Amino acid sequence: MYLVNDTTTQACPTLAAPAVRVRRLGIDTHQEPIIYMRRDCPVCRSEGFEAQSRINITVGERTIIATLNVVEPALFPDELLSLDEAGLSEAAWKLLEPREGAHAELSHPRPLESLSHIRAKIYGKTLSAEQMHAIMRDMVHGRFADVHLAGFLAACAGDRMTNGEIVALTQSMVDVGEQLSWNADVVVDKHCVGGLPGNRTTPLVVSIVAAYGLTIPKTSSRAITSPAGTADAMATLTDVDLDIADIRRVVQREGGCIAWGGAMRLSPVDDILIRVERALDIDSEGQLVASVLSKKIAAGSTHVIIDMPVGPTAKVRSPIAAQKLARMFEAVAEPMGLNLKVVTTDGSQPIGHGIGPALEARDVLAVLQGQPDAPADLHGRAVKLAAEIFELSGKVAEGQGAELARQILDDGRAWAKFQAICEAQGGLHEPPVAAHQHDVVAERAGTVVAVDNRRLARAAKLAGAPEDPAAGLEFHARLGTRVAKGEPLFTLHAESPGELDYALAYVAEHDGIITLE
């Protein structure tokens, strides 16, 4: 539509993107790509880049968008960053994988069309499948800054996504990642919506189900707001950072695996979002459903059981809330062709003894090995969920799943299968033990009448879980237990005195973590 006249006296120079040499600065900014350039460098000046500018960086075939941090030349020595160099944070370095000193072209990124979709969502609009897909595509290519991800998550939290949007989000999350397929008509899976500390049934369920001969390529996430996810607990026992080739090999050999989903790029945006959800400490329902189902679909699952613990301090607090979330799961699974059943379970107190990656791993081993002090509740929960999978799969008649699951767990077949899976994943290790352990004891005698899962989980997190695998707590005060004065209610485990101190301060300040009567 328009012609362009050059009326400037100064000739317009060629507009080729300016080049710099890249340098690994070794600054770990977590996942956010940062580029560091000197305030006096010619590229910053010619391009008008300044602190917090978003910059396109191209090295060879790869292009990323990074945020600029401007370095004051007087304070940062020339040896570390010269005028024709751009420093890269670890995240930027890993995305670009350049040679040291490689040439990079820098340019202004085009305005992201999908950012206007995020804005529309923030303002309360409903997004189309195409718009959701565009957001996910840019997200997986690392084109958003953390503030954009936070805005998107906040805009989608609560009741703010329609079922249609959640379907679109789920499908887009699948589409932008890798997908697995299996030579099996039935591929089963299970997922717990969480909120119940210590509910580490997955390693048990996978072992039981795979021992029976079903295919269960289980991928788990790390903790979002809890003291441990299955991937965190399993990482204390074996290698969970499997890639697609690994998972194919393990599942073809053993029928099942227990892997961290993030390393495999099945629904890779999920891990990008989880990092920001953690920082905001939110974990919203629509996002939860999309996160769970996208991983299941990408992993090739056909039949999925959702374990939904319900209790006043669990993630799902009431039967009404459970029903609402269950309907959301079903409404999204159905159009995607997934057979799904939601199983509500008791969420009034933690499962097992341990809360925290290594401590929960120890409970899993105790149940598999049939140790006398193995937690009975964890055993029972695993049998129940395996039974539901057996019956949903159509391979076991209704009413016969529980007995079958119990036999496989109790006669050592599940333990043998678990060891075989761990061997295939890289070997079975002993979980670590924390350097500092403190008992929190009852001030008076009484009977345990209530347990606050959230505060217990908070105490375990303050003690260092899940970042420190050995950190967390051991829980001794199940509902109905009679405790004497001075008897331990729970034992905090921490790797550093600072974290232990902090967990203790929290415990001292908060009544009602465990209520005695």
Place this chain on the structure above:
Amino acid sequence: MYLVNDTTTQACPTLAAPAVRVRRLGIDTHQEPIIYMRRDCPVCRSEGFEAQSRINITVGERTIIATLNVVEPALFPDELLSLDEAGLSEAAWKLLEPREGAHAELSHPRPLESLSHIRAKIYGKTLSAEQMHAIMRDMVHGRFADVHLAGFLAACAGDRMTNGEIVALTQSMVDVGEQLSWNADVVVDKHCVGGLPGNRTTPLVVSIVAAYGLTIPKTSSRAITSPAGTADAMATLTDVDLDIADIRRVVQREGGCIAWGGAMRLSPVDDILIRVERALDIDSEGQLVASVLSKKIAAGSTHVIIDMPVGPTAKVRSPIAAQKLARMFEAVAEPMGLNLKVVTTDGSQPIGHGIGPALEARDVLAVLQGQPDAPADLHGRAVKLAAEIFELSGKVAEGQGAELARQILDDGRAWAKFQAICEAQGGLHEPPVAAHQHDVVAERAGTVVAVDNRRLARAAKLAGAPEDPAAGLEFHARLGTRVAKGEPLFTLHAESPGELDYALAYVAEHDGIITLE
């Protein structure tokens, strides 16, 4: 409620906060405080700090929370950051104002109670005045990371704040900053809700009103999503970074000032939020009302005119939307004891010739000096708004404001007052001129029938405004203008070829910036 037993074999060391020496690393991360520590430093290891940990830093009387970036010792030389040092970003350095090498105590921050309020808002809850106040208090102390700010903004965008919440937000924004008071029964002010490029009436209105003898301590913000705010334009003419003492002196001497609000800590959280609003490119209504009114109240204003341009591509698009926003302004102003009138104005095309800080400043000078090519629309708009202020103040009879304002502007009193104000603020300078100027011309002859303010603003921003004060565009194609083929519609101004290139690419791709018939 609980006692604590130490059952560890390792004695628990004293839990005093570990100390490091601080070092200014000269890394400009914009406003986000970052602390840099080596991965192998004893404090990181003993405290369990890792990349993206939030860390309390205390130096002397001051404490801030910063985000940790972990530095790989192999890549970062010891001379730059030794094992007992913590590097600080420019933002962290400015908040703490330490001596180089000063001792800092590091600790885990307590969980912010107010973060749970932000979460509640994200989940759709209505916040109490106390909760809003707690959020603002932590925000002004720099205790949130950018993702928290983004979550808060997204949760409050659209229609998601009640009027009660906006009142609480406004009052809290006032309370956590400085406040001015004046020896005058009437203190007037004006604000334009924006969205209309080039609408730079403030310097004119302040000059007219102050020349008449009213008190008008005008504070303006920088651009949020537009190519220029009043503070950006005025910064090309004089010093706008006034502190509280400066503004008192200038207003006591001249009756008015034209200052940047951010330098004064009147409603300081506003500038914190605006930075993230810019990154998200959102500017929501509740936030807008709280932002505007908190600055007015903090500046001691009693009578305020809101200029609300309405047009299909202005910020406010329809009379209905204008009425809704006007009601929100009135509903918040009333309980806060502010006399406020909303004046809707024509928003169908830019005002004046220039779009961008320096180009708009030139228009202001032309009107004040009565130059023959001065934009008549800017002149008329300034007279209208000054008249509304005169009449709202009660100092001028109804119906007589316009004639009075016109006389003061046309007889040179306003120009004299503007020069006196600029002198008091630090001297009047010549605005800069951009190095690159390109005409965008009509491909065919026709009459201008529509102008897209948003796309014109976008082109001016891509050319470098407001970061480059001289950048932006000159607009030649007012509605109804008859243009010949090849005649310029607008002229882009840019400081760098990269930015000019980018603005030109945008113009070439987008039809309908200016529609000819």
